[in-house]
């Protein structure tokens with residue numbers, strides 16, 4: 381499919397992602413990358429990790445159907461500021477017109493677009509998103525080559541995949557993506573069937589890297605800077621991406637601390653205090669739950685997890701850690717303006733109707749999320765907090 385899309389002026393200076401990889405390689409090193417994480421890799425967290433050695437950030441995965449159809453979805457799912465660069469927007473897509481339209485709308489604010497082909501959750505697979513795309517290389521080619529044709533060649537187009545067995549399938553897919561002109565690939569060293577507790581396979585990642593010429597980011601089980609260095613050495617990758625362990629220690633890539641230091645909690649308090657209404661309570665709170673795992677006694681974690689108000693959190697951290705938010709300067713969020721014209725024209729061309737219901741029904745995160753709930757359940761074992769207390773409270777008040 382071919383679409384002609386008019387070029388739009390960028391409102392944020394662009395970083396050339398291919399150059400970023402090349403510069404790292406020329407210096408004998410690799411890019412340190414904060415993974416796309418639903419709920420968590422948002423503007424304020426990106427601001428935090430960039431202070432601690434992260435070279436490149438991804439937004440959380442956003443569904444292209446909601447992004448195209450709902451202004452509310454766009455406002456809730458995406459925010460940025462002048463200091464939020466380099467930045468890649470990740471989408472879950474299964475149609476070319478929605479993928480291209482979403483990419484065009486967000487183009488002025490980011491340095492690249494990434495296609496999620498790694499989400500193994502059942503709802504995503506059933507709807508043909510995430511890992512389901514790994515079984516449809518033709519659609520993957522269509523999605524990525526359409527973007528490549530419609531954006532400047534120095535604008536990054538990338539894909540995130542998981543390894544599959546036999547590995548030859550992954551190698552073939554990555555080679556096809558290279559032919560479609562993607563700027564780089566991220567490969568997660570677990571198969572779609574593997575659980576997050578299973579080890580990520582660096583040997584597989586090395587084989588994939590050897591089979592392609594574009595930069596490759598290795599993902600899976602990077603817990604420390606030493607792990608990142610080791611992955612770089614073994615796999616010869618161009619970047620290392622961390623997810624769960626950068627949540628528990630945002631300073632991971634600085635190599636200075638094995639666990640989150642107090643100064644990082646202080647930074648987070650300051651960033652969130654400055655963000656004020658721009659950050660929802662649950663995001664502010666969950667990050668502290670992950671970061672403070674080693675900083676507060678186990679028996680206090682349950683009660684902490686059940687908090688529902690910012691002030692409760694501030695008071696607790698003041699009492700337990702002696703930290704209070706300090707005023708800092710942060711650049712204002714950019715007022716993102718999205719142009720739906722191309723999307724509407726494509727719907728007309730393709731004779732697709734969107735229902736008013738779908739356009740207006742967008743509701744953002746209204747459950748605490750599996751990742752947080754699993755951590756919170758572990759913490760309950762050793763605390764005095766009642767399970768009901770934690771799960772019956774509305775943890776999604778926007779404070």
Ligand SMILES: Cc1cc2nc3c(=O)[nH]c(=O)nc-3n(C[C@H](O)[C@H](O)[C@H](O)COP(=O)(O)O)c2cc1C
Pocket residue numbers: 415416417418419420439440441470496498499540568580599600601602621622623624625751
């Ligand atoms: C809370 C959470 C949210 C995630 N959201 C996304 C996402 O939006 N897009 C994506 O491609 N992967 C997502 N992932 C997967 C990670 O990016 C990464 O591939 C995976 O966790 C393996 O890396 P790790 O071993 O460093 O955790 C998510 C993982 C976690 C823990």
